[in-house]
Amino acid sequence: MFKIVVLVSGKGSNLNAIINAINNRILEHVEIIKVIGDRSCLALEVADKNKIDWCLIDRKNENFSKMLLESIPFDADLIVLAGFLSILDINFINIWTNKVINIHPSLLPKYGGIGMIDIKVHEAVINNKELESGCSVHIVDQEVDRGKVILQKKIPISNFDTPQGIQKKILKLEHEAIVMVINGIKDKEIILC
Numbered sequence: 056m057f058k059i060v061v062l063v064s065g066k067g068s069n070l071n072a073i074i075n076a077i078n079n080r081i082l083e084h085v086e087i088i089k090v091i092g093d094r095s096c097l098a099l100e101v102a103d104k105n106k107i108d109w110c111l112i113d114r115k116n117e118n119f120s121k122m123l124l125e126s127i128p129f130d131a132d133l134i135v136l137a138g139f140l141s142i143l144d145i146n147f148i149n150i151w152t153n154k155v156i157n158i159h160p161s162l163l164p165k166y167g168g169i170g171m172i173d174i175k176v177h178e179a180v181i182n183n184k185e186l187e188s189g190c191s192v193h194i195v196d197q198e199v200d201r202g203k204v205i206l207q208k209k210i211p212i213s214n215f216d217t218p219q220g221i222q223k224k225i226l227k228l229e230h231e232a233i234v235m236v237i238n239g240i241k242d243k244e245i246i247l248c
């Protein structure tokens with residue numbers, strides 16, 4: 056069984072996509088062994104509703120990084136940041152090197168980095184008159200949103216697009232991309248290095 060831990064901060068739509076893929080046997084031999092939130096969020100309700108072990112570690116706690124590291128089951132095969140907004144410290148990255156992936160709603164390295172989250176990303180894309188955008192699944196390393204890109208999915212941007220409209224279209228792509236990458240890593244078609 057390929058065991059994944061999912062870290063969350065938001066609505067949990069990416070978590071839900073992974074759960075649905077498991078239930079629909081698109082993701083076979085994959086188990087979400089734990090969901091960890093850094094704040095009270097809908098994603099933890101998604102975990103609870105699906106009877107997945109979950110915990111909340113408050114990002115404001117002074118021992119957040121230590122507690123987060125200690126809460127990761129030792130037998131996890133992959134850690135998936137799915138809408139997770141806290142920054143993993145260097146100790147965490149060193150211990151879980153090449154075992155952590157993140158989904159980001161832009162074509163990295165463009166529109167990534169600290170502060171580039173959610174609607175802000177899409178507003179910047181529109182303001183800069185980009186002709187395309189999309190999402191990226193990448194390896195998490197010590198530089199925020201700068202790890203090796205594993206998969207990108209793209210959409211064209213027109214003059215009529217709004218940030219909210221782009222966000223909605225890209226979220227759908229994220230759900231496909233995160234499942235594809237988990238499958239690829241599980242089947243050793245994608246090697247994280």
Ligand code: GRF
Pocket residue numbers: 063064065066067068069070098137138139158159160173226229
């Ligand atoms: C998504 O836009 C995702 O790209 C970003 O966080 C947002 C919410 O994700 N990382 P989710 O609905 O909580 O999975």
